[in-house]
Amino acid sequence: MQEQLRILAGKMLADGRAARVLGWKRTDFETAPEPSFFTAQDDLSELVYNKYCAANLSGFMIGAGKRDGVTVVFLKPCDTYSFNQLVKEHQIDRAKAYVVGVSCGGNAKVEEMEDVGWLERCLVCTKHDHVVYDELVLDESLSRPEAQDRFGGVTRLEGLQSLERYEFWQGELSTCIRCNACRNVCPACNCKKCVFDSAKYDTAAKANVTTFEEQLFHIIRAYHVAGRCTDCGECARVCPQDIKLQLLNRKIIKDINELYGEFQAGQDTETLGPLTAFNADTDAEPSIVHTRG
């Protein structure tokens, strides 16, 4: 597949249909290719595609859309949801993107540059088909790990007592070093100015005397992408502390599904998001939190 992608990219650059190609570039470590723009055909020998190409390239298309010419971008099935969501939010200029959908057989979890199995998101993946593409480069021989229940972790936590949940989250969040990687990598998190960069509100860095700052950061990080999070799993993947951020995102997704009907962000570019819509007659009151158990 890697060879096919190089040939395709080379052709697009050669005949001038594309100004640049967005893909994954080889680095010194096999397990850590990095997102990169290619503008010269000669550089394409550095373009790689394998199970370590976990980075979701959709977010980079926001910037690419502001430059001249068409950008070729390689997207795995799950990445196309993020791309679609960004088109829907008018962040990506669809006309300036040439989307090449690529097959995915799951991405490897990498710890200290070692391959340690599958990424959690790939173990629960339900996004098997590309929802947007101009061209597909498929490899039928790739097979994925068998899918587990995506909401299993959330359901287990919901079953605990309030104090147990609190302690669980204290355990997780107190290890956060506020590197902001989870925020920076998220395609949905793309405000130009972020409240968590504000020196005025003591929110810009980790506070060493209190737990509130972590809670604030994590509640808002998850909530800010409510209804827009495609569950692409990038936040949990990049967290150096291995914090189970997916549980927060999925709790919101699960609530949305149960209260307002099944919704998958990025499925299409038209449907109103669950938080930009309402149902005057049937929406639950917030007190439902008390009765749902």
Add this chain to the structure above:
Amino acid sequence: MQITGEQTFTPLITAFCCNWCSYAGADLAGTSRLAYPAEVRIIKVPCSCRINPLFVLRAFQKGADGVIICGCHPGDCHYIMGNYYARRRMTLLFSLLDFMGIERGRTHLEWVSAAEGAKFAATMSGFAENIHKLGKNRRLEDLRCKSS
């Protein structure tokens, strides 16, 4: 001096009230001389959908033990549909807070119209009573904001 360990707990309650219904409802409670707990501090907002989750968290950070949100009844929003958006937002926020182990009773939403002075007073009394039972907000506190 003797430290008895006995301290009366005076909670701090933040009430976000929309300008058009609930704030007027609070006014009516006042002019009707209906008693409601003095620990309720009202913040006036143009509409219940003006309330951003950060407002709620910020209130807790600054020492609130409970946060209550009041707006026009569904169908009566001055801006036609602001409260419908607020309803979804706050449902998801309250649920997320609950999921993170913050006591359920610390957040509440109630629709109060301009004519419901009595309901306003009763709602605030009921909420304050619950917060008294829950005690001090420890799980969402910011030590940096504590003076004592």
